[in-house]
Amino acid sequence: xxxxxxxxxxxxxxxxxxxxxxxxxxxxxxxxxxxxxxxxxxxxxxxxxxxxxxxxxxxxxxxxxxxxxxxxxxxxxxxxxxxxxxxxxxxxxxxxxxxxxxxxxxxxxxxxxxxxxxxxxxxxxxxxxxxxxxxxxxxxxxxxxxxxxxxxxxxxxxxxxxxxxxxxxxxxxxxxxxxxxxxxxxxxxxxxxxxxxxxxxxxxxxxxxxxxxxxxxxxxxxxxxxxxxxxxxxxxxxxxxxxxxxxxxxxxxxxxxxxxxxxxxxxxxxxxxxxxxxxxxxxxxxxxxxxxxxxxxxxxxxxxxxxxxxxxxxxxxxxxxxxxxxxxxxxxxxx
Amino acid sequence: xxxxxxxxxxxxxxxxxxxxxxxxxxxxxxxxxxxxxxxxxxxxxxxxxxxxxxxxxxxxxxxxxxxxxxxxxxxxxxxxxxxxxxxxxxxxxxxxxxxxxxxxxxxxxxxxxxxxxxxxxxxxxxxxxxxxxxxxxxxxxxxxxxxxxxxxxxxxxxxxxxxxxxxxxxxxxxxxxxxxxxxxxxxxxxxxxxxxxxxxxxxxxxxxxxxxxxxxxxxxxxxxxxxxxxxxxxxxxxxxxxxxxxxxxxxxxxxxxxxxxxxxxxxxxxxxxxxxxxxxxxxxxxxxxxxxxxxxxxxxxxxxxxxxxxxxxxxxxxxxxxxxxxxxxxxxxxxxxxxxxxxxxxxxxxxxxxxxxxxxxxxxxxxxxxxxxxxxxxxxxxxxxxxxxxxxxxxxxxxxxxxxxxxxxxxxxxxxxxxxxxxxxxxxxxxxxxxxxxxxxxxxxxxxxxxxxxxxxxxxxxxxxxxxxxxxxxxxxxxxxxxxxxxxxxxxxxxxxxxxxxxxxxxxxxxxxxxxxxxxxxxxxxx
Ligand SMILES: [Zn+2]
Ligand SMILES: [Zn+2]
Numbered sequence: 069x070x071x072x073x074x075x076x077x078x079x080x081x082x083x084x085x086x087x088x089x090x091x092x093x094x095x096x097x098x099x100x101x102x103x104x105x106x107x108x109x110x111x112x113x114x115x116x117x118x119x120x121x122x123x124x125x126x127x128x129x130x131x132x133x134x135x136x137x138x139x140x141x142x143x144x145x146x147x148x149x150x151x152x153x154x155x156x157x158x159x160x161x162x163x164x165x166x167x168x169x170x171x172x173x174x175x176x177x178x179x180x181x182x183x184x185x186x187x188x189x190x191x192x193x194x195x196x197x198x199x200x201x202x203x204x205x206x207x208x209x210x211x212x213x214x215x216x217x218x219x220x221x222x223x224x225x226x227x228x229x230x231x232x233x234x235x236x237x238x239x240x241x242x243x244x245x246x247x248x249x250x251x252x253x254x255x256x257x258x259x260x261x262x263x264x265x266x267x268x269x270x271x272x273x274x275x276x277x278x279x280x281x282x283x284x285x286x287x288x289x290x291x292x293x294x295x296x297x298x299x300x301x302x303x304x305x306x307x308x309x310x311x312x313x314x315x316x317x318x319x320x321x322x323x324x325x326x327x328x329x330x331x332x333x334x335x336x337x338x339x340x341x342x343x344x345x346x347x348x349x350x351x352x353x354x355x356x357x358x359x360x361x362x363x364x365x366x367x368x369x370x371x372x373x374x375x376x377x378x379x380x381x382x383x384x385x386x387x388x389x390x391x392x393x394x395x396x397x398x399x400x401x402x403x
Numbered sequence: 404x405x406x407x408x409x410x411x412x413x414x415x416x417x418x419x420x421x422x423x424x425x426x427x428x429x430x431x432x433x434x435x436x437x438x439x440x441x442x443x444x445x446x447x448x449x450x451x452x453x454x455x456x457x458x459x460x461x462x463x464x465x466x467x468x469x470x471x472x473x474x475x476x477x478x479x480x481x482x483x484x485x486x487x488x489x490x491x492x493x494x495x496x497x498x499x500x501x502x503x504x505x506x507x508x509x510x511x512x513x514x515x516x517x518x519x520x521x522x523x524x525x526x527x528x529x530x531x532x533x534x535x536x537x538x539x540x541x542x543x544x545x546x547x548x549x550x551x552x553x554x555x556x557x558x559x560x561x562x563x564x565x566x567x568x569x570x571x572x573x574x575x576x577x578x579x580x581x582x583x584x585x586x587x588x589x590x591x592x593x594x595x596x597x598x599x600x601x602x603x604x605x606x607x608x609x610x611x612x613x614x615x616x617x618x619x620x621x622x623x624x625x626x627x628x629x630x631x632x633x634x635x636x637x638x639x640x641x642x643x644x645x646x647x648x649x650x651x652x653x654x655x656x657x658x659x660x661x662x663x664x665x666x667x668x669x670x671x672x673x674x675x676x677x678x679x680x681x682x683x684x685x686x687x688x689x690x691x692x693x694x695x696x697x698x699x700x701x702x703x704x705x706x707x708x709x710x711x712x713x714x715x716x717x718x719x720x721x722x723x724x725x726x727x728x729x730x731x732x733x734x735x736x737x738x739x740x741x742x743x744x745x746x747x748x749x750x751x752x753x754x755x756x757x758x759x760x761x762x763x764x765x766x767x768x769x770x771x772x773x774x775x776x777x778x779x780x781x782x783x784x785x786x787x788x789x790x791x792x793x794x795x796x797x798x799x800x801x802x803x804x805x806x807x808x809x810x811x812x813x814x815x816x817x818x819x820x821x822x823x824x825x826x827x828x829x830x831x832x833x834x835x836x837x838x839x840x841x842x843x844x845x846x847x848x849x850x851x852x853x854x855x856x857x858x859x860x861x862x863x864x865x866x867x868x869x870x871x872x873x874x875x876x877x878x879x880x881x882x883x884x885x886x887x888x889x890x891x892x893x894x895x896x897x898x899x900x901x902x903x904x905x906x907x908x909x910x911x912x913x914x915x916x917x918x919x920x921x922x923x924x925x926x927x928x929x930x
């Protein structure tokens with residue numbers, strides 16, 4: 069029996085009777101991070117990194133949760149579980165599972181770039197590596213974060229000097245805080261959409277975000293002139309957006325790599341900024357584990373695993389999950 | 404090359420026409436003259452001869468990127484554009500270059516006569532010096548097909564802003580055969596052109612749709628009726644010993660319709676006709692599908708002229724003997740037009756859209772019922788005393804279309820929408836039964852309410868069978884009534900049938916998929 073199996077509920081450890089990021093209600097579940105496709109509602113008990121607790125409580129309401137520190141071991145029926153930074157969003161963890169000397173790692177979502185917001189990804193030696201590959205295609209290659217924020221800053225500054233409001237769309241959990249943390253706040257006032265505002269307030273104070281104001285859609289639109297509004301992608305078509313006057317829209321996402329993605333979403337501008345690993349970083353991550361077996365989950369799984377088999381000689385296969393890594397046009401609040 | 408790539412990036416960075424115009428205008432104000440000419444050429448789909456085939460380009464890109472060929476092909480499949488795929492998979496550049504656009508284009512043009520080794524080493528060297536946008540642009544120059552939303556109209560507006568020259572004149576100057584290798588910006592754009600002034604069309608006057616009951620238009624004796632032809636609206640201009648054909652998009656399309664050349668000897672100078680260009684094979688009006696073939700072709704071959712001939716069905720006379728007739732009452736303009744067309748007579752590609760007069764609305768309604776037999780879309784209702792206005796003006800001209808055809812079809816595929824509906828599955832493919840299987844017959848994007856769209860969207864997400872990129876096949880379960888304007892046999896369509904303007908009429912929740920119509924039912928509608 070493998071240490072972890074994929075069943076209809078999620079990724080399951082039979083020896084410990086514990087699930088990882090289950091997509092159906094289960095009695096006991098280790099949750100890698102707060103995105104809605106990974107942290108689902110209705111489990112009996114949640115185990116997650118301490119940083120993630122206020123986030124999932126904010127999103128899912130009251131729940132029974134046990135918090136772990138980085139590297140802290142949780143022993144369940146002889147199986148050692150521990151959490152290690154995944155660098156994806158604040159509180160995001162990889163799960164290391166060890167039993168009788170065999171080690172498996174489940175990455176959840178991750179990136180190798182240091183975003184200045186969360187604790188950077190930490191490679192862990194293992195036998196089997198269950199990795200996401202949302203951007204598992206050689207077409208994806210991220211520029212250094214600094215360059216992307218230079219672009220964002222100059223976009224905002226230009227818009228501001230033209231008295232145009234800059235609307236930047238990014239996932240409310242992770243991307244929004246990364247934008248706030250790294251954008252040049254001296255350019256002008258920053259407003260955030262309510263979902264982001266509430267999340268920021270729920271998250272720990274340690275993130276040291278610059279000053280931001282809750283966007284009140286009833287306020288005088290002249291106040292917003294030249295400001296930066298950070299909002300989740302789902303509100304792109306909301307009625308209040310049309311009312312704020314002269315504006316230009318942009319999205320920050322790895323999908324903005326494709327010219328077509330930006331055009332399909334009728335955005336003016338796309339910034340290629342992702343909280344997932346790009347092609348080279350996925351390969352780097354796989355190699356760093358020294359693993360013999362790779363299981364690719366959400367993303368371009370077939371392509372990525374074939375590359376690992378044929379080019380790197382690894383034992384690589386894919387498993388279907390219910391994590392939503394599906395599309396370019398995705399605007400739901402999952403990532 | 405840097406400035407040109409920056410321009411493409413700027414054009415790519417906005418969906419607002421005004422900003423695109425501004426970006427282009429700024430470029431035209433600052434770029435070198437030869438680069439400007441090449442920019443106009445490239446954005447109007449003129450490019451140097453392709454020096455290498457795409458197979459080689461792919462091979463070289465794969466080598467430089469150090470990836471297996473199959474993964475390049477997979478990436479291409481997902482990205483959907485070869486120039487973009489190559490630009491994306493190549494490793495970050497090691498150098499840079501200050502080559503101008505003209506130098507780059509000339510180098511590409513000269514590659515054709517070089518050995519394969521030289522072609523390869525040159526292209527690889529450039530790839531290694533260009534950043535993402537420069538690479539993308541470079542690949543596009545080589546492969547062709549710059550689609551970045553710069554229409555002829557946008558281009559002329561920008562050039563107009565940069566040079567102060569009238570846009571109609573510019574549209575004329577950009578027409579026809581000019582060679583970016585030999586022509587200068589001065590010759591192409593700046594030098595005054597008398598011919599341009601001569602070619603100028605009038606703004607088209609448009610009709611309103613009849614809303615509510617047609618009887619509300621009042622006294623029927625005030626109106627003149629015609630059938631509404633389904634082609635392209637056009638003006639034929641005869642001035643100063645030459646002629647011009649302008650289409651409604653305000654594009655000069657004289658070269659595309661050489662049929663009208665022979666009218667030059669028959670129609671006096673100082674004449675402007677307004678009418679509809681339609682395809683006219685076998686002595687009768689062909690369906691719009693045939694015309695589409697003509698519109699799509701750049702090279703008008705002799706064979707095409709035989710299989711897809713066009714005529715102009717004239718319905719208005721805007722200029723006569725050099726006089727602007729637009730404020731002359733419609734009925735008087737028509738008298739002159741009728742006389743002119745009758746005089747020219749048969750055997751020419753000039754036909755008349757006959758006017759009709761009815762005693763009561765019942766008679767008019769009966770004539771409208773005959774529209775399909777007459778291969779029209781319905782009736783046009785024009786006030787006898789109407790002037791030829793500008794744009795769309797209430798109370799003068801009306802279009803009164805026939806009710807659409809309808810058929811019940813099964814939803815089989817869905818794709819995510821565009822623009823404000825990009826998060827919903829809103830683009831649907833519909834199928835009809837044929838020998839126990841569902842055969843795709845039309846795509847439709849509109850017709851449902853927002854609430855219905857949401858309902859269908861969430862159903863699709865739960866009932867997906869397979870995914871192909873942005874497209875999903877779904878469980879064949881829902882039946883929709885599809886309305887469309889025209890129907891014709893078509894070899895290009897899998898179903899053997901082409902429909903015009905298909906749209907969703909209503910969601911037939913009362914019907915099971917096996918109660919949907921068959922392909923045979925659809926074919927029975929072909930006139
Ligand atoms: Zn995530
Ligand atoms: Zn995920």
